[in-house]
Amino acid sequence: MESRFEGSVIEYIGYSILASLVTIFTFGLAFPWVEVMFQSWVCRNTIIDGRRLRFDGTGSQLFGNYIKWLLLTFITFGIYGFWLFNKMTHWRVKHTHFVD
Template identity: 65%
Template sequence: MSYVGYAILAMLIIVFTIGIATPWAVCMMQNWKVKHTVIDGRRLYFDGTGSQLFGNWIKWFLLTIITLGIYSFWLHIKMEQWITKHTHHDV
């Protein structure tokens, strides 16, 4: 399936689960991106899962609500850190 197909599927997952399955959709999209990326002749792989991200996602969501949206400025940074932590070079 192409990137557009995965993006549509991820959007449908998020919409039909009212956002609860967002971590799984994020991991699905990230896995597709990483599978199609080669750096210095070495393929990348992504070992993150939706269930690993779910706990952080809930924590970040609650912090955003508690701080009346102020934490949302850090949300993107935290997400990128988590994605980077789970992205590796193939050996």
């Protein structure tokens, strides 16, 4: 079984800078679309046992949950943040599939 990641450091730096700028200039409201952009890049460049991954999530799908999770984190003084990581991971995995 051969698995590999084909993304480059230069691409990663470019996506990171773009993601940071978009998130900052939209005061975090565009984060769902930034997350989708980044996760799509990761999946496009990941091969597991000779099979490429694809990501089919959209920023629109994530936006409602993102706002809800942010509010819950704020209302609970950050305590919900522990669940936030788990919720985001669940959402990413739910939308990650093999290409074929």
